[in-house]
Amino acid sequence: AQSVAQPEDQVNVAEGNPLTVKCTYSVSGNPYLFWYVQYPNRGLQFLLKYITGDNLVKGSYGFEAEFNKSQTSFHLKKPSALVSDSALYFCAVRDLLSGGSYIPTFGRGTSLIVHP
Amino acid sequence: GAGVSQSPSNKVTEKGKDVELRCDPISGHTALYWYRQSLGQGLEFLIYFQGNSAPDKSGLPSDRFSAERTGGSVSTLTIQRTQQEDSAVYLCASSSDSNAGANVLTFGAGSRLTVL
Numbered sequence: 001a002q003s004v005a006q007p008e009d010q011v012n013v014a015e016g017n018p019l020t021v022k023c024t025y026s027v028s029g030n031p032y033l034f035w036y037v038q039y040p041n042r043g044l045q046f047l048l049k050y051i052t053g054d055n056l057v058k059g060s061y062g063f064e065a066e067f068n069k070s071q072t073s074f075h076l077k078k079p080s081a082l083v084s085d086s087a088l089y090f091c092a093v094r095d096l097l098s099g100g101s102y103i104p105t106f107g108r109g110t111s112l113i114v115h116p
Numbered sequence: 117g118a119g120v121s122q123s124p125s126n127k128v129t130e131k132g133k134d135v136e137l138r139c140d141p142i143s144g145h146t147a148l149y150w151y152r153q154s155l156g157q158g159l160e161f162l163i164y165f166q167g168n169s170a171p172d173k174s175g176l177p178s179d180r181f182s183a184e185r186t187g188g189s190v191s192t193l194t195i196q197r198t199q200q201e202d203s204a205v206y207l208c209a210s211s212s213d214s215n216a217g218a219n220v221l222t223f224g225a226g227s228r229l230t231v232l
Contacts, residue, residue: 043207044207045223090159092219097174101166102217106151106157
């Protein structure tokens with residue numbers, strides 16, 4: 001099975017500073033990678049995905065992620081954090097079920113806290 | 117509809133009772149997913165429906181869990197003889213056809229289940 005790891009349970013950053021939320025993956029073949037965000041009491045919302053092409057992927061709300069094959073990483077970044085970015089962030093990878101279907105498998109999530 | 121709708125938003129039940137959770141996906145979305153979100157555990161895949169095909173049930177944790185999807189639209193997740201470890205937020209998502217796992221999922225706000 002494919003998997004992703006999010007090594008940090010929580011990331012703290014001051015407003016206006018750059019932020020990074022880490023994700024590493026373990027797959028056979030070419031990975032399809034995703035980032036989703038969950039605001040309090042809300043469902044997950046899609047931010048961005050990497051399927052193929054440029055290693056730097058730009059997404060919603062000013063977020064971007066860099067696909068690094070040699071380091072098997074797909075870290076989420078933003079140049080200048082906002083307090084409103086405080087949320088739970090999930091990395092996900094395409095996984096193949098035993099029945100032949102593809103679904104995303106999610107990491108455990110990283111809580112991002114942006115301090116004013 | 118405009119988004120994925122889940123009901124109830126909150127459910128408190130006693131151990132041993134049966135519960136039903138409902139998901140109304142985005143109109144026209146053929147793929148429907150159920151995940152479970154427990155504190156500190158990330159998202160756990162439960163079951164996947166694609167069109168009129170037989171669902172992939174490989175994520176269901178026990179035979180107390182079942183789900184159906186009527187008319188290719190609304191889905192109901194049923195948990196029989198609930199246990200305290202079933203307490204979690206149950207998330208439903210939908211997408212257009214699987215597209216080999218490249219599609220973006222749209223999530224509902226979830227149903228929070230508490231088993232006393």
